[in-house]
Amino acid sequence: MDGMADKDREYLSVKIASLLPYLRRYARALTGSQTTGDTYAAATLEALLEDRSVFDMGLDHKVALFRAFNQIWVSSGSPIATEESGIHARAQRHLAKLTSNTREALLLHTVEEFTVAEIAQIMQVDESEVNELIRIARREMEDSVKGRILIIEDEAIIAMDLQDIVADMGHAITGVARTERNAIDLAGKEKPDMILSDIQLADGSSGIDAVNAILKSAGDVPVIFITAFPERLLTGERPEPAFVITKPYSEDQVRSAVSQAMFFSSTETLEL
Template identity: 40%
Template sequence: MNAVTQAELLRSLPPARRYARALTGSQTAGDGLVASALRGGLPPLPARLALYAGVTRLAPPPAPTPGGGASLSPRHRQLLLLTALEELSVADAATVVGVPLDVAETELAEARDALRRAAATEILVIEDEPIIAMDVRQLVEACGHRVVGVAASEAQAVRLAQQKRPRLILADVNLGAGGDGITAVNRIQRELKVPVIFVTAYPERLLTAEQVEPAFVISKPFEPLALAIATYQAVSSTVPLD
């Protein structure tokens, strides 16, 4: 264990859990990785980087990409998630995965190219703000995915999911007068086991460790690449059971 304080580790746990879940596609597996990293000892780095590095070291290899699409190597995924989802600099991401900066820069370029060629899927967007919904739709369609519906309310989301049977859901948490995105997803998943990415200005509602939590959480405002890599991870690391 390095010399970081317990308070520093506690502050670093939510982002480490988010990263671990995004790597594994599972709350349980991701949290298990964080726990194993803590038990196994962390490298002598600042708390947040040390936790990322501990998780990276223990992360299992990803499953094959469904549909035979372009595949990202484990390090490609790690570098993309660290820089796009966790917003680390390339230098810090290189430190976390244990490669020189020039190697990290080269592999990130390769990863972004592979991401553009990744397997596509059918997506339901749950978002009550029309402009944000349009932006999300344009982004995922630019990544090659097909949006099968855009729901602005809880009731509409449940109805569209039953009708369209999406393979991935992108959901806001706060739907204003239209209800709650978390409740909508819970209702949908009673019938349709499908991976979910929450795109929200309220990530703290989903990172409390007090309930079943999603594997993928992106904070608003988000970088397009962050949503693109989260979409790829959700499609390639989880298999819907409908």
């Protein structure tokens, strides 16, 4: 017996279930594949069925869950997938050139919004090393690829903010669309290298529908979705985007996701 009462086990199971969409988001972004990411998330859950001692260390539950994942990830050698093709294969070649552990630290900090201290607990390294990993990651990711970005966003202030962020990173902006029809028209005039899209648009149309329509003709184009409810996209019941930014977002989140999505993302459609 591990000393954990049935009531405690039930509470912990419910807590882990509530955090699973965020672990899957991280695993998906880290591996560049929904299938591979879910494999690592599932392996983490299986490991926790055998040993939940990580939750007895006084850590925040989310920190403990991600620490358990990191142990699985590191023990497998943080492998680079070899079965991918197209945009995924190109992404994996870029990934192989990056400094070890940098993407993990950057994703944990900017997308999952862990503090440096929490990342140190997850990765089991010193805080000074975490800061250095994040610094290296930002430089390597932002220098890797520059391109043309289509922004699909109906709120003018947010659209202007996103424009400023991606332009400051050195990317060109092909246009800003407020509706599904507008987005499709802009993509038809100039094919973007990446799409940054809201979910709900001005006329009640869907950013997801706009992206799906664009991808049918544009092919391999990485996509980042912005939503106030990321868990609604991360259910495991359908194809999902590799990068999901939660509103309200930070500049760091956008910069991190854009840098990585430019060479490491999925263009699978979402049937919602």
